[in-house]
Amino acid sequence: MEKSMKRLVIAGGGFAGFWSAMSAARHAMALGVRDRLKITLINRDEYLGLRPRFYEACLAGTRVPLRHWLVPLGIDLVMGEIASITPASRRIQFANGSNVVPDIIYDQLILATGSRQTYPDFVERDRVFSVDTFAEATTLDQHLRALAARGFPTPASRTFVVVGGSFTGLEIVTALPSRLEHLAPSAPRCTFHLMERAAEIGPGYAPDARQYITRRLQHLGITVHTGQGGLRHEKDQLILADHQRLPTETVIIATGFAASPLAAAFGGPRDRGLGRLAVDAFLRLPGHPEVLAAGDISLAITDPDHHAVMSCQHAMPQGRTAGYNAVNLLFNKDPLPYAQPRYRTCLDLGPGDALVTAGWERHIMTTGPEAKAIKTEEILNQTISPPTDIAGTLAMASPAATS
Ligand SMILES: Cc1cc2nc3c(=O)[nH]c(=O)nc-3n(C[C@H](O)[C@H](O)[C@H](O)COP(=O)(O)OP(=O)(O)OC[C@H]3O[C@@H](n4cnc5c(N)ncnc54)[C@H](O)[C@@H]3O)c2cc1C
Incomplete structure (x- = not known):
């Protein structure tokens, strides 16, 4: 040189x-x-x-x-x-x-x-999943495919838990029901749980946006557990703050x-x-x-x-x-x-729905198919590529x- x-x-x-x-x-x-x-x-x-x-x-x-x-x-x-x-x-x-x-x-x-x-203290890294990197997303994908191939035989195999009720956790959990249905259309019904340490999911959003997200989670049949600061994870079981035991083979971490x-x-x-x-x-x-x-x-x-x-x-x-x-x-x-x-945010909320907010207060700007088109056609397929x-x-x- x-x-x-x-x-x-x-x-x-x-x-x-x-x-x-x-x-x-x-x-x-x-x-x-x-x-x-x-x-x-x-x-x-x-x-x-x-x-x-x-x-x-x-x-x-x-x-x-x-x-x-x-x-x-x-x-x-x-x-x-x-x-x-x-x-x-x-x-x-x-x-x-x-x-x-x-x-x-x-x-x-x-x-x-x-x-x-970052991973909360209660988890063992090699027994949970995340979508932080391509390799980790691939590992999760292989796990979901393996469960589908087994036909979801046990309660633990058909129970899916996402830990972290902010942006990434919401995108993961709202995509899961259709993703699994696509992998195994005739399999037994799976259940989906979203764990959040705070008193409400979507803590960074304005009240109107949080209400919209809550309704969407209900519509998708996702059970929300708030106030879950004290989770514990034992083999194929998540133990909630109120000591309820949730059998699950799939814990996905999205805590920040x-x-x-x-x-x-x-x-x-x-x-x-x-x-x-x-x-x-x-x-x-x-x-x-x-x-x-x-x-x-x-x-x-x-x-x-x-x-x-x-x-x-x-x-x-x-x-x-x-x-x-x-x-x-x-x-x-x-x-x-x-x-x-x-500043704006665009949160994917599963098939046919998303939430776009404008400004630092994160109030709703648009939702539904219009927001979904912004997410998929504009942001994911154009802006970031x-x-x-x-x-x-x-x-x-x-x-x-x-x-
Ligand atoms: C699941 C998920 C969904 C998200 N959704 C959105 C969204 O909808 N909108 C949005 O705006 N943001 C979103 N984000 C956040 C966004 O992806 C990050 O803010 C963005 O990737 C940051 O870009 P960056 O270049 O700073 O870091 P990164 O994208 O993390 O890139 C850092 C690069 O450095 C490399 N690197 C790191 N350490 C080393 C090392 N020691 N040696 C060599 N190479 C190294 C890494 O391999 C990587 O290639 C999302 C993130 C995740 C994980």
Whole structure:
């Protein structure tokens, strides 16, 4: 590598990392400095995982090969598990495994290693399921297929429990009845239970939205158990707060996320509970101007009153801003501030139904088939899936592009 080459390294190839890479390549071309910039993206595997689709019945197409975009744009893909980052020497070290990767040095780093599912103390990891990663979603899918193939012979085999009554748990549980019916149309009736620690399900939603969700759960025959702070899990049994025993072979955990443990490599303020790294208006880490953070690992300010939430909606625009800013910082230009005042959510509620909310209060904007079309046709099939053509992707990679 020529000495004058600048090294931009992007850690993580999820939504934030992918759009950082696209934005950096686009902006470097626009500035005429692409031949003086080496861009490297590091990811565990060769895929951009479309996490919001991992609760779906069909997992085909829920991850896309990064090389499709990286190779034509001359971006290097390094596959490996980052074990640690040493900020003082700007060095990234990898875990030992079958794939030995030498250390990588950066001039500018975009930290975008995302988040991962957290598990409550009462569960043993290898006896519960989740949809956090493609591998975990695949394991759940295989389990459901195996139960269907056995014909759901016992009460435990036909009882399905989702723990966590927020966004992800609601999407999983409302998809399950039709998913199982599709797998085994003539099998005995299954039962579905949703466990929530709080007094109400959908704790982050406004009252109108919570009422809508509650009615939908009733309509689908899903039993809601609130106030379940003290669950216990014994072999094929979930023991509820009131000591009721629920025989079940399927406990799916959806109790929330925490920022990637690589956040701990950098000092500085982090938010309680989620462990995200506070960043300035330009997504830089305080005390580390050579590091930007984007996506679920970043505690970014969206407007004067709010921080970003862990969502694609925020990870993608943050990536676009981080990529742009990384190039500007490397070539002595001013970075752009990140701002994203508009906020909406779109919750899948099973066949033919969804709930779209607008604003930070999360009041209902629309429901039913109209909301379902926004979820499936707009968000899952378009917004979060990068266009297959490179020019179209680059056109969307500007920080000015909407989420
Ligand atoms: C089931 C589910 C449903 C969701 N639904 C929605 C939704 O409807 N709308 C919405 O906006 N958001 C939704 N989200 C949240 C959304 O998926 C995340 O906010 C988003 O993925 C964050 O993007 P990211 O790039 O920051 O992190 P990630 O998508 O987590 O990507 C991080 C990447 O870094 C890699 N990585 C991590 N650590 C290392 C390491 N040590 N070494 C190498 N590589 C590493 C990972 O493999 C991954 O590829 C959902 C999430 C889940 C799990």
